[in-house]
Amino acid sequence: MSNTALAIVLAGLAAMAALPFLDTGFWLALAISIAQYAVLATAWAMFSGPTRYVSLATAAFFGIGAYTVAVLGEVLPWPVVLLVAGVIGAVLSLLVGFATLRLSGVYFVVFTFGLAELIRQLVTWFEVNVTRSMGRYVFVEITQAQIYWQLLALFGALLALGTWLARSRLGFALHVIGEDETVARHVGIDTARAKVALFALSSVFMALVGAVMAPRWTYLDPAIAFNPSISFTVLIMALLGGTRSLLGPLLGVVPLALLFEVLTARFPNHFSILVGIVFLLVVYAVPQGVSGLLARLRRGAPA
Amino acid sequence: MEAAAATLVTGLVLGGMYALVAIGLTLQYGVARIMNLAYGEFVVAAAFAALWLFTSLGVSPLIGLALVMPLAFLANWAIYRIFLTPLVRRAPNAGALETDSILATFGLLFVVQGVMLALFGGAYQSYSYLSIPVEIFGATITANRLVALGFAAVIGGGLWFLLTHTRTGTAVRAVAVNPAAAPLVGIDMARTAALAFAAGGAVVASGGVLVSTFLTFNAAMGVVFTMKALVVVIMGGVGNLMGCLVAGLLLGLTETLVASFVDPGLTLAATYGLFLTILIARPAGLFGVAAR
Amino acid sequence: MSAALQSQTAPLLRVEGLRRAFGGLVAVDGLSFTVHPGEIVGLLGPNGSGKTTALNLISGALAPDAGRVVLDGRDVTGLPAHRLTRLGIARTFQLVRVLPGLSLNENVVAGLAFGREPAWGAEARSRAATLLTRVGLGGRDNQPASILTYGDQKRLELARALALSPRLLLLDEWLAGLNLTELRGGIDLIASLRDEGCTVLMVEHVMDAIRALANRCVVMNAGQHIAEGPPAEVLADHAVIQAYLGDDDA
Numbered sequence: 001m002s003n004t005a006l007a008i009v010l011a012g013l014a015a016m017a018a019l020p021f022l023d024t025g026f027w028l029a030l031a032i033s034i035a036q037y038a039v040l041a042t043a044w045a046m047f048s049g050p051t052r053y054v055s056l057a058t059a060a061f062f063g064i065g066a067y068t069v070a071v072l073g074e075v076l077p078w079p080v081v082l083l084v085a086g087v088i089g090a091v092l093s094l095l096v097g098f099a100t101l102r103l104s105g106v107y108f109v110v111f112t113f114g115l116a117e118l119i120r121q122l123v124t125w126f127e128v129n130v131t132r133s134m135g136r137y138v139f140v141e142i143t144q145a146q147i148y149w150q151l152l153a154l155f156g157a158l159l160a161l162g163t164w165l166a167r168s169r170l171g172f173a174l175h176v177i178g179e180d181e182t183v184a185r186h187v188g189i190d191t192a193r194a195k196v197a198l199f200a201l202s203s204v205f206m207a208l209v210g211a212v213m214a215p216r217w218t219y220l221d222p223a224i225a226f227n228p229s230i231s232f233t234v235l236i237m238a239l240l241g242g243t244r245s246l247l248g249p250l251l252g253v254v255p256l257a258l259l260f261e262v263l264t265a266r267f268p269n270h271f272s273i274l275v276g277i278v279f280l281l282v283v284y285a286v287p288q289g290v291s292g293l294l295a296r297l298r299r300g301a302p303a
Numbered sequence: 304m305e306a307a308a309a310t311l312v313t314g315l316v317l318g319g320m321y322a323l324v325a326i327g328l329t330l331q332y333g334v335a336r337i338m339n340l341a342y343g344e345f346v347v348a349a350a351f352a353a354l355w356l357f358t359s360l361g362v363s364p365l366i367g368l369a370l371v372m373p374l375a376f377l378a379n380w381a382i383y384r385i386f387l388t389p390l391v392r393r394a395p396n397a398g399a400l401e402t403d404s405i406l407a408t409f410g411l412l413f414v415v416q417g418v419m420l421a422l423f424g425g426a427y428q429s430y431s432y433l434s435i436p437v438e439i440f441g442a443t444i445t446a447n448r449l450v451a452l453g454f455a456a457v458i459g460g461g462l463w464f465l466l467t468h469t470r471t472g473t474a475v476r477a478v479a480v481n482p483a484a485a486p487l488v489g490i491d492m493a494r495t496a497a498l499a500f501a502a503g504g505a506v507v508a509s510g511g512v513l514v515s516t517f518l519t520f521n522a523a524m525g526v527v528f529t530m531k532a533l534v535v536v537i538m539g540g541v542g543n544l545m546g547c548l549v550a551g552l553l554l555g556l557t558e559t560l561v562a563s564f565v566d567p568g569l570t571l572a573a574t575y576g577l578f579l580t581i582l583i584a585r586p587a588g589l590f591g592v593a594a595r
Numbered sequence: 596m597s598a599a600l601q602s603q604t605a606p607l608l609r610v611e612g613l614r615r616a617f618g619g620l621v622a623v624d625g626l627s628f629t630v631h632p633g634e635i636v637g638l639l640g641p642n643g644s645g646k647t648t649a650l651n652l653i654s655g656a657l658a659p660d661a662g663r664v665v666l667d668g669r670d671v672t673g674l675p676a677h678r679l680t681r682l683g684i685a686r687t688f689q690l691v692r693v694l695p696g697l698s699l700n701e702n703v704v705a706g707l708a709f710g711r712e713p714a715w716g717a718e719a720r721s722r723a724a725t726l727l728t729r730v731g732l733g734g735r736d737n738q739p740a741s742i743l744t745y746g747d748q749k750r751l752e753l754a755r756a757l758a759l760s761p762r763l764l765l766l767d768e769w770l771a772g773l774n775l776t777e778l779r780g781g782i783d784l785i786a787s788l789r790d791e792g793c794t795v796l797m798v799e800h801v802m803d804a805i806r807a808l809a810n811r812c813v814v815m816n817a818g819q820h821i822a823e824g825p826p827a828e829v830l831a832d833h834a835v836i837q838a839y840l841g842d843d844d845a
Contacts, residue, residue: 121572279409
């Protein structure tokens with residue numbers, strides 16, 4: 001994205017910040033949902049797009065952020081709580097990254113696949129055995145409008161980071177890694193470090209979204225915080241939108257967030273099946289994502 | 304002492320189940336090159352099938368095994384032919400197929416899980432079959448566990464015999480060792496892959512039926528089974544049956560030890576601990592040879 | 596000339612007792628040789644004699660089981676590829692590897708951005724353009740690498756390796772598969788690198804190229820060093836002929 005395009009998008013985000021003054025009910029709730037997934041899917045694509053390492057751990061980082069708020073929300077000032085959530089997310093992503101990103105992609109997928117469940121079990125164990133209290137009430141003075149503004153700010157920061165990254169040596173290194181990892185090593189790229197660095201950046205944003213979203217629940221337990229369907233939803237949105245460009249995931253987030261809104265309302269008992277079917281449709285019918293389709297149409301090639 | 308013996312026997316039984324389930328996965332991943340993340344859902348689906356047969360129709364799980372395995376074979380054959388063959392065709396290389404199969408089976412996971420939730424609900428289920436205490440090596444365990452272990456050994460052994468003593472089995476092993484060279488000696492890759500995928504599916508279903516005789520399970524448990532099977536496969540070296548057996552037993556023992564002497568809530572942590580150790584010490588698996 | 600060079604200078608690369616096995620197969624077995632600054636050394640041997648494995652051990656694609664690799668007096672054994680690259684070892688690949696999703700210019704920038712004398716931005720783009728011209732791909736900066744012919748892919752790969760400002764350039768059958776015109780151009784290109792003082796270790800089957808370019812040859816068979824000397828002498832050596840012919844008979 002050029003600086004001008006970024007400025008226009010950021011101005012657009014700023015304009016959207018006015019929404020809570022128009023409506024604080026249904027539309028704000030929907031906007032929060034879209035903004036949440038916009039940050040998560042864009043952060044996911046920022047790492048998994050160029051490296052082609054499929055991360056299934058979004059729920060783990062989201063959950064860590066949310067649970068940090070559940071534990072520290074009443075103890076520390078809000079900005080400090082956010083900082084702690086980000087730091088914990090970064091530390092965990094560094095651990096996972098250094099253990100798996102030196103190796104082939106499959107190890108990474110497998111490791112991230114069960115990560116949310118692992119952390120859920122560990123947190124449960126800790127709560128049962130050490131603090132002896134399962135589940136916590138989240139009493140934080142944060143309004144829905146404030147949640148929305150924070151998400152918009154996160155999205156803006158993420159887009160600015162992505163724009164910088166696309167021009168940076170680190171971004172280029174990841175692009176080379178995605179093309180051919182052997183070549184990447186032989187032009188002097190420390191591939192493990194580049195991948196871990198980007199994975200950490202992406203994970204911090206996911207943890208921050210979890211933290212920002214936590215006050216929406218008044219009650220949180222590990223099963224709610226580490227809900228695996230978030231990994232799934234984010235993945236399908238990013239894939240539908242396409243991971244090649246910074247705004248690509250957004251093209252998947254908006255339609256699917258609306259669709260899921262309808263599905264949860266009308267078919268609450270069959271939500272998982274329907275979402276799975278949508279997912280399969282995306283994988284089979286739109287492998288390059290909507291943005292990939294658009295790019296091919298622009299080039300005039302048959303899509 | 305008796306507690307230790309009981310832990311050992313329980314661990315071996317559990318490990319035998321993990322080994323059996325992982326053998327199915329290693330066929331699917333090692334031969335058909337499909338990383339099947341919906342794998343654990345099929346364990347749970349088979350468990351529910353056995354539960355339904357037993358509680359509604361009074362069919363013993365051992366007869367259920369004879370019904371569920373061929374059905375699972377056909378279902379997995381169809382899944383491979385209908386859903387996965389298009390991915391195999393469009394994939395420019397092995398890495399792309401791996402990513403595509405991960406994504407497709409991740410979607411499948413939620414469909415299968417959703418169907419099971421709709422049919423059986425989210426509650427934990429179990430039924431009582433052969434839960435008679437038996438004494439073995441000074442430890443008391445229920446007969447159903449021993450029966451399950453026995454059948455797992457028969458199925459695993461039978462599969463091993465088929466793979467090493469039949470023409471088709473040799474073709475399957477050849478594809479696992481060298482997928483590029485196999486077509487050069489006249490092996491039909493598409494057929495072999497479909498066969499391996501279907502056979503893997505039948506093995507996993509047998510694992511599900513056997514597990515259902517002595518464990519409580521629910522519709523959301525698939526992920527944990529998939530995770531454990533994946534870890535066993537990676538530990539044992541992809542495509543390596545003997546590796547699966549040793550790694551499966553190791554995982555079963557470790558988990559049972561952790562559950563009995565530390566905390567049952569930490570079994571998945573134990574799985575991850577083993578996995579991490581392997582990743583750091585022997586990334587090619589216990590029996591794997593580093594690629595050139 | 597090469598003897599004089601050897602006596603005057605310390606070796607740029609010294610390989611000592613290098614060994615690497617894959618399962619039961621010992622691909623490189625106690626290999627030792629040196630490369631002096633400004634030399635072109637040919638690494639010869641029949642197929643499967645361990646030449647590519649030797650290059651992989653020197654470039655850090657693989658770690659040796661035993662032995663040492665010394666670059667300009669510094670022990671670099673077992674360092675990962677990216678560190679060796681930054682210390683000045685660049686390579687091409689037996690099966691040519693370009694980055695198909697990137698433009699020609701970006702392919703070369705990949706070599707400039709992370710190497711020994713890194714460059715980025717406009718400077719990198721202009722240096723990349725110069726290097727593309729150097730290998731005969733001038734003016735094609737914005738074309739995608741995916742459309743290149745085999746011969747041009749080889750040129751692009753060389754430009755990327757040169758972008759690393761290598762002290763030692765490893766060429767793995769860089770001339771193989773080229774047609775006669777491309778081959779002549781390729782030999783001239785490597786000769787011009789030598790004239791600029793570049794040190795090259797090349798695995799090659801094209802004997803005309805070896806005769807025209809190499810100061811010295813090291814011959815391997817079954818993972819071991821079997822002969823060494825000027826190309827004319829080595830290619831007449833009895834053991835070398837036997838190694839090649841024995842391979843042909845089998």
